[in-house]
Amino acid sequence: MRLDVVSIFPDYLAPLDLSLIGKARRDGLLDLRVHDLRDFTHDRHRTVDDTPYGGGAGMVMKPEPWGEALDQLANAADSRPVLIVPGPGGTPFSQAMARELADESHLVFACGRYEGIDERVYEHARKRYDVRVVSLGDYVLNGGEVAVLAIVEAVARLLPGVIGNAASLVEESHEDGLLEYPVYTKPEHWQGLSVPTVLLSGDHGKIAAWRHEQRLQRTAERRPDLLSAPAAASPEQLQISV
Ligand SMILES: N#Cc1c(-c2ccc3ccn(Cc4ccccn4)c3c2)n[nH]c1N
Numbered sequence: 336m337r338l339d340v341v342s343i344f345p346d347y348l349a350p351l352d353l354s355l356i357g358k359a360r361r362d363g364l365l366d367l368r369v370h371d372l373r374d375f376t377h378d379r380h381r382t383v384d385d386t387p388y389g390g391g392a393g394m395v396m397k398p399e400p401w402g403e404a405l406d407q408l409a410n411a412a413d414s415r416p417v418l419i420v421p422g423p424g425g426t427p428f429s430q431a432m433a434r435e436l437a438d439e440s441h442l443v444f445a446c447g448r449y450e451g452i453d454e455r456v457y458e459h460a461r462k463r464y465d466v467r468v469v470s471l472g473d474y475v476l477n478g479g480e481v482a483v484l485a486i487v488e489a490v491a492r493l494l495p496g497v498i499g500n501a502a503s504l505v506e507e508s509h510e511d512g513l514l515e516y517p518v519y520t521k522p523e524h525w526q527g528l529s530v531p532t533v534l535l536s537g538d539h540g541k542i543a544a545w546r547h548e549q550r551l552q553r554t555a556e557r558r559p560d561l562l563s564a565p566a567a568a569s570p571e572q573l574q575i576s577v
Pocket of ligand 1: 421422423425446447448449450451469470471472473474475476477478479480482
């Protein structure tokens with residue numbers, strides 16, 4: 336997969352050089368390139384923003400640098416790329432969206448700042464991209480970089496070979512509509528607290544049943560909305576013992 340990220344703060348994306356995502360890049364599983372939007376300006380101040388038409392507070396990102404950057408990246412694409420533009424008014428990002436994006440061959444991320452990007456950039460981009468405006472959640476950030484870090488990690492970890500043990504992707508929160516079960520490791524006793532004895536039994540059937548029950552209980556306690564969502568709850572999943 337090819338991923339391009341455009342930002343006025345390219346160093347904000349440095350964490351993508353670390354850990355499993357960084358290893359995937361070094362192993363050639365991920366072709367991730369970060370671009371400085373200011374490299375697509377041509378004035379001596381490398382200007383990327385200006386005052387909003389119609390007045391109002393703050394500044395708006397100018398269309399020209401974005402148009403030049405996105406046209407150049409579209410020219411480098413083998414097929415129609417997906418352009419993901421984080422924004423507070425976007426479609427909420429989800430595990431389902433991560434799975435869908437993981438099947439794409441080329442993702443381009445536009446990190447806005449200030450009060451946002453001139454709307455004509457989205458219109459122009461639709462000629463060459465599948466444009467998706469995506470929100471990380473119902474709170475306000477100062478720009479798109481934090482969202483891109485989260486989206487890239489959620490998508491990249493689904494790609495073959497990125498996570499060493501693909502089995503660990505199966506019973507994760509939101510993967511099948513339930514939250515994850517509690518996990519324990521050595522020591523067996525700590526601060527007067529002990530590991531649940533079922534986990535020491537070696538009875539894999541009992542352990543699996545206990546873990547499933549824990550997932551149902553946790554989901555009912557913390558995210559009952561997931562149990563009412565049509566896709567999340569099969570009839571047996573709703574048979575929660577209390
Ligand atoms: N994803 C996501 C986001 C964002 C986000 C993403 C990109 C930008 C580019 C500028 N701003 C500031 C801003 C504040 C207010 C109104 C418009 N724009 C962003 C905010 N906020 N909250 C989320 N879940």
